[in-house]
Amino acid sequence: MTDAAIPLLAARGAGRRFGDQTALEPTTIEVWEGEVVALLGPNGAGKSTLLALLAGGLEPTWGLVECRPGVRVGWTPQRPAHYGRLSPRENLELFAELEEENDPVAAAGSLLAEFELPDSNRPSAGLSVGNRQRLNLAISMLGKPDVLLLDEPTASLDRPQRRRLWESAGLQRQRGGSVVFATQNHEELDGHADRVAVLVDGALVFDGPLDEYERTESARLLA
């Protein structure tokens, strides 16, 4: 089997239970080269859990997550995931070293500039909510990921930052990579998503192309 026949990333019957609560029923979903997948669903539908399972940040209770050999995955959790008492540069340099970037200092400098983050000794905990989210995004770009998993990435971003984010997602697709993003905002589908997966109460109820989704009852209900 050639690499092209294997998805970049796939969940196969993967689900997760927290205590006696099922956050995500066994779910199968595949992510292929060059596509941008939107994960849609109301609060508590299981979007963040599915992204965390795909990222490897959470272990599935059932099923498994498969990644094509050599494929790197970047993940932006919904809640900023960085050290509050380290500066943005220190955070980026630390994660760059952990991601085995060839030049961690240069990689950190480049992302600070790209995401317009302050390059000072000020701890990240003291940054604005928007800046913390940008740092969160910047960290997930380290290690040149082939698949980007973004959990409600635009929630705290201003309009120019959102535009830049979608430009980055477009570049990712052009390079043959893919993006999976969770959102509750239907407006973010147009022009960005190729495919839509809909989760309701922890179950995947739709997975298909954007135009097909727009013809479904789910689209009308979630819009």
Added chain:
Amino acid sequence: MKRVLLVVRKDLRLLRRSPVLLVTLLAYPLVITLLVGLVAGYANAKPRVALVDQAGLPQTLVLAGASFDVAKTIQRVSKDVTLVRLSRADAERQLRNGKVVAVVTVPPGFLSDLRGMLHSPRLKVQTGRGGVSTRVTQQIQALVYSLNRQLQTAFIRTNLAYVHALKHGATISFLGRDIDILGLDRTAQLLQGFPPSANRDRIIDFIRDARLALAETDSAMRATANPIELVQVSQRGRTWALSAQVQAYTLALTIAFLTLILAAGALAAERDENVIGRLARGLVGFGQLVAAKVVLAGLVALALGAAIAVAFGLIIEIGGIEGGEPWDRIPLLLVGLMVAGASLGALGALLGGLAREARTASLVAVLVALPIVFLGLVPQEVVPVASWISEAFPFAHAVKLFDAALFDASPWARLGREALWLAGLGAGFGLLARLAARRLLA
């Protein structure tokens, strides 16, 4: 290993940026050490004992020819207790409410018995109930022993005066009457004036033998009075405050609190910062994360313990206190600090994994550290069960290791045994911590 060191470097950087936390973590165990010292000091404090004088002790007591200042004698023999003169009723009330731990009663007739020397006068001792009663009884026994020693000296002196009178002749007072004693010397002189006869020669032989025998009476009487004499040599060496045991306890107690709280808090903080998911997705495994906290605990224990040991050394040096300075043993101690810190850090990491939140983890670490430390302070001879339990935790082994590293003349066997204990416990707690760390993702 590189990833472990990256996490350790990050943790040390975070620690440096939390000066309040750092100072609190340093100050807390030192305060605990001070409190333990105070409690230990209380154990050596003088108990308050009531003296009920029903005999009407005079200011000065003439006994066996010797004159005793009663107040000074009591003060001299009661150096291990605080004697307070009370009426019988007051003494009994204070014994009931615990203001005095014992009542010593000098009963009526005590003085006449003492002066008469026909039978031993009696002191009555009444103690309260509770943990200190045994100790108080021992101290009262010591008091009576001291008093007996004083009287014994006077009695021996008087008895020797009688012997002297028998040998050389004298006028002595006995039971209030003056008696003129001829003495052996004068008897021998008188016999010289008698006409020679076999009987006279036999009496002269007897006098010679008796004089030889009585010449040995002095030392024989003293030896009989004290078959075994305890000679107390004035103490040299460290003061109790800087004794080997106190130094070892201070070091172990300080690093126990610090490393347990630090490792527990640092592991749980990875979840609080929401980075545990990022790290767990292949960047830093759970084993590496636990190892990083163990290394962090070891390094902090090393730095802090070395600073405390140097401070002790300087105090000993400046104070000119004898008993061995720790400078030569600092390298051994450093290894011990690292091993003990790592072992305690593994236990801390386990608590951090179980607690999941940094604040909860820190609180749990304090709650766990306290009994472990106090169990480790209980001597094995007093409560064997406490000692067995404390063997299952690194604190007791850390104390023994530091004690051996700093003060044993041949430390290697004890050092090796305790280091193995610490390494084994550290490995066990580390494995459990690795399993518990998975809970951080939940």
